Each structure stands twice: as structure tokens, then as C-alpha cells.
Amino acid sequence: MMGPTPFAWSESETLGQHLDRRGVTRREFISWCTDLCVVLGVGSAFTPEMVRALQQVRRPSVVWLQLQECTGCVESVLRTSDPTIGDLLLDLVSMDYQHTLMAGAGDAVEAAKATAMEENFGQYLLIVTGSVPLEDDGIYLTIGGRTGLDVLGEAAEGAAAIIAVGACAHWGSVQAARPNPTGAVGIDRIIRDRPVVNIAGCPPIGDVITATVVHYLTFGAMPALDGQGRPLFAYGARIHDQCPRRANFDAGQYVQKFDDEGARKAWCLYEVGCKGPACFSPCPIFQWNSHTDWPIGAGHPCIGCTERNFWDTMTPFYERLPNVVGFGVERSADVIGAALALGAAAGVGAHAIATGIQRSRARDGDPGAVVLPVVSTPPEKNLESDREESDG
Amino acid sequence: MSVHTEVPSLSRGLPVAYKRVRLWQWPLRIMHWIVVLSVAALIVTGFYIGTPYFMSEGQAADHFVMARMRFTHFVAAGVLVATAIVRVYWLFAGNKFERWDALLPHTRADWKNLWLILKKYMFIEPAKAPHYLGHNPIQEISYTTMYAVAVVQILTGFYMYSLSNPGGLLFNAFGWVGIVVGGAQVARLLHHVLTWTWLIFIPIHLYLTLRADVVHQESRISSMIGGGRYVRADLDFVDD
Numbered sequence: 211m212m213g214p215t216p217f218a219w220s221e222s223e224t225l226g227q228h229l230d231r232r233g234v235t236r237r238e239f240i241s242w243c244t245d246l247c248v249v250l251g252v253g254s255a256f257t258p259e260m261v262r263a264l265q266q267v268r269r270p271s272v273v274w275l276q277l278q279e280c281t282g283c284v285e286s287v288l289r290t291s292d293p294t295i296g297d298l299l300l301d302l303v304s305m306d307y308q309h310t311l312m313a314g315a316g317d318a319v320e321a322a323k324a325t326a327m328e329e330n331f332g333q334y335l336l337i338v339t340g341s342v343p344l345e346d347d348g349i350y351l352t353i354g355g356r357t358g359l360d361v362l363g364e365a366a367e368g369a370a371a372i373i374a375v376g377a378c379a380h381w382g383s384v385q386a387a388r389p390n391p392t393g394a395v396g397i398d399r400i401i402r403d404r405p406v407v408n409i410a411g412c413p414p415i416g417d418v419i420t421a422t423v424v425h426y427l428t429f430g431a432m433p434a435l436d437g438q439g440r441p442l443f444a445y446g447a448r449i450h451d452q453c454p455r456r457a458n459f460d461a462g463q464y465v466q467k468f469d470d471e472g473a474r475k476a477w478c479l480y481e482v483g484c485k486g487p488a489c490f491s492p493c494p495i496f497q498w499n500s501h502t503d504w505p506i507g508a509g510h511p512c513i514g515c516t517e518r519n520f521w522d523t524m525t526p527f528y529e530r531l532p533n534v535v536g537f538g539v540e541r542s543a544d545v546i547g548a549a550l551a552l553g554a555a556a557g558v559g560a561h562a563i564a565t566g567i568q569r570s571r572a573r574d575g576d577p578g579a580v581v582l583p584v585v586s587t588p589p590e591k592n593l594e595s596d597r598e599e600s601d602g
Numbered sequence: 603m604s605v606h607t608e609v610p611s612l613s614r615g616l617p618v619a620y621k622r623v624r625l626w627q628w629p630l631r632i633m634h635w636i637v638v639l640s641v642a643a644l645i646v647t648g649f650y651i652g653t654p655y656f657m658s659e660g661q662a663a664d665h666f667v668m669a670r671m672r673f674t675h676f677v678a679a680g681v682l683v684a685t686a687i688v689r690v691y692w693l694f695a696g697n698k699f700e701r702w703d704a705l706l707p708h709t710r711a712d713w714k715n716l717w718l719i720l721k722k723y724m725f726i727e728p729a730k731a732p733h734y735l736g737h738n739p740i741q742e743i744s745y746t747t748m749y750a751v752a753v754v755q756i757l758t759g760f761y762m763y764s765l766s767n768p769g770g771l772l773f774n775a776f777g778w779v780g781i782v783v784g785g786a787q788v789a790r791l792l793h794h795v796l797t798w799t800w801l802i803f804i805p806i807h808l809y810l811t812l813r814a815d816v817v818h819q820e821s822r823i824s825s826m827i828g829g830g831r832y833v834r835a836d837l838d839f840v841d842d
């Protein structure tokens with residue numbers, strides 16, 4: 211990728227010519243394009259056009275910034291055991307700058323990045339993983355002596371399009387979880403003057419990135435996005451609405467413990483904390499690890515990793531509702547609610563008893579009794595009449 | 603609004619004048635009992651959705667328990683919303699006991715009376731507490747609070763409901779709720795926690811209404827059925 215390879219995609223050739231040289235057959239290429247058309251939701255009838263467009267593509271320049279992150283996203287995206295043409299494509303695009311993969315280091319690569327950004331100003335694709343810390347002037351992340359904010363701002367200026375990969379770049383992920391000591395934010399909080407495409411997930415599925423890049427190369431534009439900047443073709447439906455265990459949800463069949471009968475029968479994971487009802491992701495369809503499986507398929511509840519603030523709002527992962535903070539200790543909502551409701555019922559009962567006691571004391575002529583007025587009879591007669599009746 | 607009748611006092615044979623005041627017009631009474639039914643259904647089915655308290659066995663295809671619970675929940679939700687819309691209209695079209703200004707204490711006297719009534723409930727000088735025909739200030743505050751709770755549950759409920767069809771009509775109408783509260787799980791938690799406020803409110807409401815009738819003979823319960831109360835004509839009512 212970064213170093214010289216016998217198959218380097220030279221700037222003079224198109225993708226079609228290059229794939230020929232690599233030995234990718236036309237049949238393979240077309241069937242891959244068909245798959246992508248389906249993934250992107252444009253329909254397989256669009257295949258010929260995609261084939262034509264992609265074959266003509268010349269090598270795009272890509273700058274990949276890794277800010278405050280764990281590199282999990284890079285691993286998820288680029289290290290597949292069984293590379294598809296999509297992976298090849300990501301390999302092929304000229305990664306002018308990529309911390310994990312580049313061979314060089316230090317001033318040399320910083321200079322190379324500067325040159326690449328200058329030469330391709332207004333044309334390169336900017337991919338970002340990781341969040342930007344803002345607390346204390348952003349000192350919690352510096353690269354080559356400059357803060358992440360500074361580095362990102364500069365790179366964004368000349369970018370033709372910006373893709374934020376992963377929960378960190380989307381909204382800050384684990385480092386933005388309460389109490390967010392470094393003031394981490396997603397990159398769309400920094401870049402406000404144009405759209406940022408958010409490939410959500412911790413980490414996201416590699417195919418979603420490939421498909422987004424292919425969409426960009428084919429149409430010269432980013433795919434349609436939802437309100438959070440996530441491509442709709444991938445994040446347009448809830449896990450819960452695409453889940454093979456939904457029939458068990460509707461039937462009322464739930465796993466109670468991970469080793470129970472229900473778990474063996476692959477029942478719904480709702481009661482062990484599945485966040486599928488609150489999570490938009492293509493996991494059930496695209497699946498993971500070269501389409502082997504996905505969390506719910508393997509019997510684990512969804513943790514909602516494509517949603518903003520999931521470390522705070524989707525936890526505890528094995529309970530359905532988040533905890534309430536504020537009582538010193540964290541207590542579940544139901545304990546508090548039930549205590550208050552029982553308290554209300556008990557208070558009402560106690561009050562009724564107190565009322566009864568006062569009434570009987572007043573009836574017995576106890577001078578210390580509190581007189582509870584009866585509004586339908588004259589006040590001064592209230593008790594006398596009662597007393598007379600009881601005397602009589 | 604009121605009819606005077608002269609009837610002999612039952613206690614002493616002294617003549618006491620009574621009058622009948624009409625409080626709740628039929629639309630309000632109907633709305634009240636519809637809300638009772640729909641909220642009861644929402645609580646029962648809501649708790650099943652929250653904690654499925656029984657399960658089904660055998661093939662999933664043979665059962666539809668959760669789906670029916672959710673269906674009932676959403677039908678009751680629709681009924682609640684329809685009622686809420688009419689109630690909003692009735693805030694302006696209703697009589698003075700039903701209008702919007704009868705839903706919040708708004709005069710200095712109201713606030714003073716609120717304190718006197720609280721004291722009455724604490725058995726301190728109950729005779730000094732003022733009388734109200736319609737809502738007293740404590741009722742005003744608590745009913746308005748429950749209206750607000752219902753509104754938040756409607757908003758969070760429809761937001762959660764809309765998630766199955768992002769980009770649809772409901773999603774466009776209620777999607778902002780998720781942004782305001784901070785995500786679907788927070789909306790769910792709010793929706794869930796607010797259910798407890800009903801379970802706190804209902805026993806207190808039942809008790810105080812019952813107590814007003816049993817102890818003070820205020821005939822509150824029948825007023826929500828027949829629409830009016832008989833009250834002594836010589837008593838002063840703050841909201842007469």
C-alpha cells in the first residue's frame with residue numbers, strides 16, 4: 211500500500227486498466243459491482259453504469275487522519291482475512307498518509323502529507339478516525355507538535371469530501387463518555403460548514419465504508435444521509451426491524467439468562483439488554499468477519515454501538531434501561547419508582563387511619579380532637595348531630 | 603349555573619339552603635373516564651412491554667403475545683392522544699371550571715389557600731381551609747402535572763413508535779424528541795419512569811377524592827358522573 215508494490219496503481223491508468231493488470235476478471239468485477247448496487251440500494255439494473263463509471267476512475271488521493279482513537283476501526287476496515295475487490299479498492303486508493311500503515315515516520319511523512327494535500331488541494335478524500343479533544347486547548351492529542359483540532363482544520367480545508375469512520379469520529383465514543391475528561395467531540399462538531407459523512411459503529415463494518423467510497427467514485431457525490439450524517443443505505447433501518455429473532459420478540463419468547471433453554475432455542479435477547487430496538491445498523495444484513503455472523507446471530511444482545519452516546523445511554527449492556535444517576539449510588543429506575551409508588555400508597559393508608567382516629571375522637575367528645583368540617587351540614591352542628599346520634 | 607333549593611337540615615330540623623352547581627359538562631366527564639380506561643390499558647400493557655411478565659412456549663409462529671400487548675398499547679395511545687386534542691380545545695371552549703385558567707393557581711389568594719389546604723390535610727385547623735367548587739390549588743397543580751406527564755409520554759411514545767419507519771410521517775413529526783432528550787434509550791427511560799408517576803398519582807387521587815366525599819361530604823365522585831354537586835348556599839366558595 212504505502213510502499214512500492216509490483217501492482218501499484220499508477221496515476222496514468224484507470225481503475226479498469228489497473229484491475230486488468232492485477233488479473234481481476236471482468237466477470238468478477240461485474241458481479242462485485244452488482245453486489246454493491248444492491249448494498250447501495252440503487253438496484254442491480256444500475257450495474258452497467260457503475261461498471262462504466264468505476265472503470266474510468268483515476269486514482270483518487272486519500273488522506274487518512276487518525277486522531278484520538280484505538281485503531282480498532284483501521285483494523286476492522288483494512289485487515290480482512292479474505293480481501294474482496296472492495297478491500298483491494300481501499301488498498302489501491304493512494305493512501306498518502308495513514309499512521310498505522312505508512313512505512314515512514316516523523317518529519318518526512320508530515321512533509322509528504324503536506325505535499326499531497328497541496329498537490330491535490332480541493333480533490334483529495336479526507337477520512338478521519340478518532341475524536342478531537344477540546345479541553346485545555348486540545349493538548350490531549352498532538353501530532354507532530356500540533357493539536358488534533360489544528361491538524362483536522364488544515365486537512366479539511368482542501369478536502370473534496372470528508373468521511374468520519376467510527377464512533378470516535380462520529381461523536382467521540384468511549385473517550386466522550388461521562389465525564390469526558392478531555393472534552394472529546396466528533397469531527398462534525400468541528401467542521402460545520404459542510405457535510406461530514408458518518409460511518410457509525412465501534413468499529414463500523416468495512417463494507418459500509420467501501421460502498422460509500424464507491425458511491426463517491428461512481429456518482430461524484432456522497433450517498434443520501436440521515437439526520438446524523440449516516441448513509442441511509444446502511445443506517446436506514448433498525449436492528450429490531452431486520453432481526454431474525456423478531457418473531458420470538460412478537461411471540462413473547464425471551465432469553466432470561468445466557469445459558470437457559472431460551473438461549474439454546476435462539477429466542478429474543480430483549481430481556482438480557484438487547485438494544486436492537488434503539489439502534490440503526492446494517493449488521494443483520496451485511497454481517498461481520500467476511501459475512502460469517504453478527505452479534506445477535508451469535509446469541510449476544512446488540513449494544514447499540516452505531517448510536518451517539520451509546521457508552522452512556524446503552525449501558526449497562528445487559529440491562530434494557532440505562533441507570534439513573536444522581537443518588538450517589540446508581541439505582542435502577544424501577545427501584546426508585548416502586549419505592550415512591552409504595553410510599554404513596556402507604557402514606558395514603560396512614561393518612562386514612564389518622565383521619566379515622568380524629569373522627570372517632572371527635573365523635574367521643576375529646577376536646578383535643580381536630581374537627582373535620584362536613585360541608586353539607588352547618589359547621590356548628592357537625593359534631594353535635596353526630597354525637598346526638600351516637601348518644602341516642 | 604346554580605339552582606337554589608330550600609330543604610330542612612337533616613341534622614337539626616333547621617332550614618338550610620342548598621344549591622346545585624354544575625361543574626363538569628358532559629364532554630369533560632366522558633374525557634375523564636376515557637382517560638381512566640386508556641391510561642389503565644397503557645400501564646398494564648406498558649409494564650408487559652417493559653418487563654414481559656409471562657412468556658409463551660412452543661413455536662414462535664403460534665403466539666403473538668408481545669405483538670398484541672404493543673398493539674393494545676398503541677391503540678390506547680391513539681385514544682389518549684385523541685382525547686388530549688379535544689381536551690386542549692376544551693381548555694378554551696369549556697366553562698370556567700374546565701378552562702385553562704382553572705388549571706394553575708394564578709392569584710395570590712390561590713397560593714395562600716394552597717397552604718391552608720395543605721394544613722387541612724395535615725390536620726391543622728381544617729375548618730379554616732377555604733372551599734372550592736371545582737379544583738382547589740393542590741388539585742390544579744397535580745392535574746396539570748399529570749397533563750404534562752401525559753404530554754411527555756405521548757411525545758416519547760410516538761418518537762419510539764416512529765423509529766420503525768425512519769423518514770416516515772411520524773418520524774418527521776417526532777424525530778426531534780430523540781435529539782432533545784438525548785437518544786432513544788433516554789426517551790425509553792423517561793417513558794418508563796414517568797409511568798411510575800401515574801402509580802403515585804392514582805392512589806393519592808383516589809384517596810383524596812374518596813376522603814372528600816366520606817369525611818367532608820363534598821360529593822366529588824358523583825360530580826364526575828352527573829356533572830354537578832349540591833352545596834350549602836351559605837358557604838363561601840373561592841371559585842363561585
Ligand code: HEM
Pocket residue numbers: 487531641644645647648649651652653672675676679680682683752755756757758759760762763790793794796797800
Ligand atoms: C399514560 C400514558 C402511557 C403509559 C403509562 C405508558 C407506559 C409504557 C411503558 C411502561 C412502557 C415500557 C417502557 C420500557 O420499559 O421499555 C411503554 C413502552 C412504549 N410506549 Fe407507552 N405509555 C404511555 C403512553 C404512550 C403513548 C401515548 C405512546 C404513543 C404511541 C406510547 C408508545 C410506546 C412505545 C412505542 C413503547 C415501546 C414499545 C416497543 O417499542 O416495544 N406510549 N409505555
Ligand code: SF4
Pocket residue numbers: 279280281282283284339340375376377378379383384411412413414
Ligand atoms: S470507534 Fe471504537 S473501534 Fe473505532 S477507534 Fe473508536 S473506540 Fe476504536
Ligand code: SF4
Pocket residue numbers: 449450451453454455456457459477478479480484485486487506512
Ligand atoms: S434480539 Fe434484539 S433486535 Fe432482535 S428482536 Fe429481540 S430485541 Fe429486537
